[in-house]
Amino acid sequence: MEEIAIKGHLITHKDCLDGATAALVGWASGLDPLFVEPDRALTALEQLAAKDDVLPIYLADVSIPKESYSHWAPALGWILDHHATALPLAAENRVTIDLGRSGSHLFYDYAVHQGWLAPSKAWDRLVAMVEAYDLWMPRHDPGQNLERLFRARGLSWYHQRFGQGWVPLVASEAEDLARLVREEQALLQKSLARIRHLTAGRWEIAGLLMDEDGSTNELSHRLLQQGYSLVLIAKPDGRLSARSDQQIDASEMMAKLFRGGGHRRAAGGRRPADVPFDESGLNRLLGQIKESLEPDSSPS
Secondary structure, eight states: OOOOOOOEEEEEETTOHHHHHHHHHHHHHTEEEEEEOGGGHHHHHHHHHTSTTSOSEEEESOOOOHHHHHHHGGGEEEEEEOOGGGGGGTTSTTEEEOTTSOHHHHHHHHHHHHTSSOOOHHHHHHHHHHHHHHTTOTTOHHHHHHHHHHHHHOHHHHHHHHBTBOOOOOHHHHHHHHHHHHHHHHHHHHHHTTOEEEEETTEEEEEEEOSSOOOHHHHHHHHHHTTOSEEEEEOTTSEEEEEEOTTSOHHHHHHHHHSOEEOSSEEEEEOOTTSOSSHHHHHHHHHHHHHHHSTTOOOO
16 A cells, blocks of 8 residues: 555544544544544644644544634644534634534545545445444444444554455454454443432433443443433543433533533543542542532432
8 A cells, every 4th residue: 555645643532433433534644643532632732733743733523622722723724523512613714513423424524525535435334334333323233343343452453454444344353243242241231230320300310330441332321221311431540421311411511510521412521530430439420410410409
């Protein structure tokens, strides 16, 4: 394959299938990706902008605060995001915010429009699979299977296998997938037995400490189907994940309480530094949510 000269940097979402797919588009387009948690995008931009040889800098599936945009605009190529917390940037120049498309879909369309990447059925299929999973759309199972393999095999494998778009799985990958599904079901059963339940007015809230980086979406949606309005999952590294039904805006809540954001029904944040990763810490997090939903209540 002919080597492409680097045109700049791409900042995208770390440990995320959508962000990894945006990175594939970036690599194929001649950009050098940098992976960050969404709330670290501004820090990454500051680090990159200090180097003279990396401009312009593109952001896909992550963004920066609106109040920072005018300062960093000269260093930016384009911002493409689909999270509700990025909406304040929508009117700015060289910004595309579209809640109906995934971050990798937005960046793929942009790269094609720029002439960096030739569209193909392989790219179209890969991007559509990832979007269906990332937005938890109908028929998201193929993307969910890809997510399982991505989690297990890592970014290098994903880049090597799908760096030019979708290709069919080989036998060893299909075998791995079957094993991963079995392990996931066992993890789900174990996790469901450790749910912390809280009632906040008319809302039923579920909380869980999750030691393994398992299927957050699958577990959360199973709990939502059981009647919970909000599911909060805490990870050892400080990450928080929230999924909600139509009654609660998860993005607004995570932005307000936990320095996070995302989509209305799927958002992330960070556990406060003084809150431990244990049952007492989880109780404190759920208590904060209860107070937010029911201001006159006290933490449990």
